[in-house]
Amino acid sequence: MSSRPSPLPNRVTPFGEIVAAAAQGGWLGNRGGRIHRDWRIVRRQASPRWIICRLEFKGRRRTVMGDGYTELFFLDEATALAAGHRPCYECRRDAAKAFAAAWAAGRGGARVTADEMDAVLKMERRAQGPTVAHADLAPGAMVAAGGDAFLFDGSGFHRWSFTGYAPAAPKAPLTLLTPASTLAALRAGYRAEMRV
Structure with a gap:
């Protein structure tokens, strides 16, 4: 080793x-x-x-x-x-249930299992994220612009780094990093923890 x-x-x-x-x-x-x-x-x-x-x-x-x-x-x-x-459904059961409920609401209301969410996320991770507008986002969503990642907190953008965020205004075009189904869950009310 x-x-x-x-x-x-x-x-x-x-x-x-x-x-x-x-x-x-x-x-x-x-x-x-x-x-x-x-x-x-x-x-x-x-x-x-x-x-x-x-x-x-x-x-x-x-x-x-x-x-x-x-x-x-x-x-x-x-x-x-x-x-x-x-x-995670083991150590974060309440959050996992809230995420699944918001996922279902964001995609039309049908209940989903962890395996079903995992299959969709696997496909979405492989796809290039679409170009999005500021109005398309929800708090907790992230976009890429100019090679950097930016968090949208509901009122503005913050440039991501390993140590935290700094307020910044990304220049268009904005490419969605957060998977589309996760963005739909955020729009439907799931509240992601953000260190801003």
Whole structure:
């Protein structure tokens, strides 16, 4: 096994990229299992089940990038949603239920399972996001402009970084980063945690 690098390559950008960054994340997640070997990310996912978890749950302790699934870290929930993840049904049951209800409302009202959401998110992660207007967005949605990611908080935009956000006005065209179905859930009332 190679020596452990510092920082580890386990921070996720709103673009869905997994990189090494020293700043701490506010949320934990995974991509359905183990995607690392010898301190390196060796594949994009283990399954379509990309989830957002709490940093702490029932006192569990894990060795980061040890056995089992690969722990990934996000600045906030809005970042994780933009990258194509959804709330976990184990450690964030209330949020997962609220997200599923908003997802259903945003897509016409039919109840959905985690597997159904995961299948849609998998397809949407593969697709290039459409160009969007400011009026198309909801609080917690993220867009790309000029190579940077921007969070819309309901009143304005903030440029994303691993350490936080800074108020900024992105120049058009704006490309949607948040998957379309997640944006529909945000429009239908799901409230993403944002560190602004």
